Structures are given as C-alpha cells and as structure tokens.
Amino acid sequence: MIFRPRPEKLELVLLRYLHPRMVFNSSEALNFLNLEKGYKGELKSDLWLKGLTDEWIILTDLLLEYNGSKFQIDTLIIACEKIYLLDIKYFEGDYTIKEDKWYNPAGILQKNPLHQLERCETLLKKLLHELGYNFTIESYLVFNNPEFHLYIPSINPAIIFPTQLNRFLKKLNTRPVKLHKKYYQLAEQFNARHIVESPYERLPPYTFEQLEKGLLCPNCKTFFSDESLVCKKCGCIEDGEAAILKSVKEYMLLFPERKITMNDIYDWCGGIKSKKAVRRVLSKYFKLVGHRTSAHYVGT
Numbered sequence: 001m002i003f004r005p006r007p008e009k010l011e012l013v014l015l016r017y018l019h020p021r022m023v024f025n026s027s028e029a030l031n032f033l034n035l036e037k038g039y040k041g042e043l044k045s046d047l048w049l050k051g052l053t054d055e056w057i058i059l060t061d062l063l064l065e066y067n068g069s070k071f072q073i074d075t076l077i078i079a080c081e082k083i084y085l086l087d088i089k090y091f092e093g094d095y096t097i098k099e100d101k102w103y104n105p106a107g108i109l110q111k112n113p114l115h116q117l118e119r120c121e122t123l124l125k126k127l128l129h130e131l132g133y134n135f136t137i138e139s140y141l142v143f144n145n146p147e148f149h150l151y152i153p154s155i156n157p158a159i160i161f162p163t164q165l166n167r168f169l170k171k172l173n174t175r176p177v178k179l180h181k182k183y184y185q186l187a188e189q190f191n192a193r194h195i196v197e198s199p200y201e202r203l204p205p206y207t208f209e210q211l212e213k214g215l216l217c218p219n220c221k222t223f224f225s226d227e228s229l230v231c232k233k234c235g236c237i238e239d240g241e242a243a244i245l246k247s248v249k250e251y252m253l254l255f256p257e258r259k260i261t262m263n264d265i266y267d268w269c270g271g272i273k274s275k276k277a278v279r280r281v282l283s284k285y286f287k288l289v290g291h292r293t294s295a296h297y298v299g300t
C-alpha cells in the first residue's frame with residue numbers, strides 16, 4: 001500500500017508559473033529541466049510500484065535528518081525486517097562509468113549517484129537504530145527511462161536498468177509477508193519526521209513589477225492576445241472565469257506576502273479581462289475585507 005503518496009513539488013509548481021513570465025539564466029533553466037525530468041521519473045516509478053502486492057508499505061518523497069545531516073529519499077519500502085531504499089533516476093541517453101566516475105552523454109562529469117545512495121543508506125541506518133529498529137537496508141538506483149543506457153565496466157547489483165524493472169517487482173512479490181502494527185508505527189514515525197523546506201529561497205529572484213503579466217493558455221503556456229481567450233498558437237479556448245481564477249492562484253503562490261487587491265489582479269491578468277470581470281470572479285470566490293484603499297480579498 002502507498003502509505004505516503006508523492007506530493008506535488010511546490011518548487012516545480014512555482015517554476016512552472018515563473019517560466020513563461022521571465023527569462024531564466026542557463027543554470028536556472030537547467031535546474032528547471034532537471035526537476036521536471038526527475039519528477040516525471042518519480043511519477044513513473046509510483047505507477048510501476050502499483051504492481052506490488054498490498055503487503056508492502058511505501059513512502060515517497062521523504063526529507064529526513066540524522067544528527068544535523070539531511071537526506072532525501074525518493075521511495076522507501078518497508079518490508080518484513082527489511083527496508084528497500086530506491087533512488088529514481090530518469091536519465092536519458094548513453095552514460096559511461098570510467099574509474100568510478102560518471103559521464104553524461106555530452107561527456108561531462110556527473111556526481112556519482114551511487115555515492116549519494118550510500119550516504120543516504122548510512123544515515124537511514126543510523127536513524128533506524130536510534131528509533132530502535134535493526135532492519136537491514138537494501139538500496140537500489142533505479143533507472144526508469146527506456147532511453148537510458150549505461151556503459152559499465154562490471155555488473156553492479158545495486159543498479160536496476162529499465163529492462164530489469166519487471167523482474168525486480170516479481171522478485172519482491174514472490175515473498176510477501178503480512179506486516180503487523182510495528183511496521184505501520186515505523187511508517188508513522190518516518191512521516192512525522194519529514195522536513196518541509198520552503199522552496200522560495202531556491203527560486204530565481206523575481207518581483208511583481210518585473211514579471212510579464214497576462215493570461216496563459218493552459219495547454220501551451222502562450223499568453224492570450226485578447227479577451228476572447230482563443231490561443232493563437234494551439235487553438236485552445238479558455239473560459240474567462242477559469243483563467244482569472246487560475247491567475248489568482250498563481251499570484252497567491254508566487255507572492256504569499258502580497259494582498260489580493262482588485263487592481264493587482266487586474267494588472268496580473270495583463271488587462272486582458274475587464275475590471276468588472278475580475279471583480280466578479282474575486283467576489284464569487286473570495287471575501288472582501290477592509291475599506292477603500294485597504295480593501296482586499298481573502299480566501300473563504
């Protein structure tokens with residue numbers, strides 16, 4: 001069973017909002033691309049794990065800490081007296097390992113993901129010990145992009161390639177054991193220890209004034225050019241109320257400190273929709289508080 005489903009990644013949501021509205025520099029663009037790819041791989045692995053019988057406890061996307069060191073876990077599976085630790089990689093193309101060094105398809109040196117996995121396992125083992133469990137941990141680096149190949153000097157049992165994914169599940173499914181209360185307690189403990197980090201410091205710097213304003217086509221993320229909300233690029237037609245409401249949601253997440261005022265939302269929508277239309281949506285879904293210059297809307 002999936003005990004802790006993968007949450008939507010707030011950093012990625014915010015970057016998706018920012019991307020059409022500002023220019024990312026090359027490292028910001030690369031980070032955005034890597035996050036998108038990584039998330040795609042993680043979602044794919046969640047679908048894959050649905051092939052497991054119900055006798056397993058699965059927790060995804062955990063950020064834990066032991067003795068001041070934080071460690072991120074993509075997928076953790078609790079089994080009988082054992083924990084499987086999976087690090088999901090959605091790498092694409094031909095990678096090579098030479099003398100323990102990893103090179104990407106462009107021949108550029110990468111961080112060795114096995115070292116990262118070892119670090120994670122070591123810290124998890126210590127944390128488990130502290131919590132009073134003596135389980136063994138089996139760690140795997142799971143590559144689930146069919147377009148991935150690794151030129152590797154020798155077989156490494158900790159690596160699961162796309163063609164081995166089904167066999168790995170079969171192997172697990174051959175020895176299901178009913179888990180009792182103690183295992184669910186451990187899952188609760190992990191869940192309670194998950195650290196929530198604010199993604200805002202990691203975002204490219206931006207201000208309300210500097211971001212491009214307007215309503216975006218939900219399909220291709222191009223700005224609509226007039227109030228008919230028919231996309232000139234892909235032909236998609238958007239409903240006015242839905243478009244304004246989505247814009248307010250973006251505004252609230254991008255500017256958690258700012259008040260929701262009629263004028264700001266009208267500006268944020270790029271003046272594409274009339275002030276009357278903006279006011280109608282705000283009045284319908286939000287509550288007006290304050291008077292005159294201090295008037296603003298809050299969520300109901």
Ligand SMILES: [Zn+2]
Pocket residue numbers: 217218219220221222231232233234235236
């Ligand atoms: Zn479009």
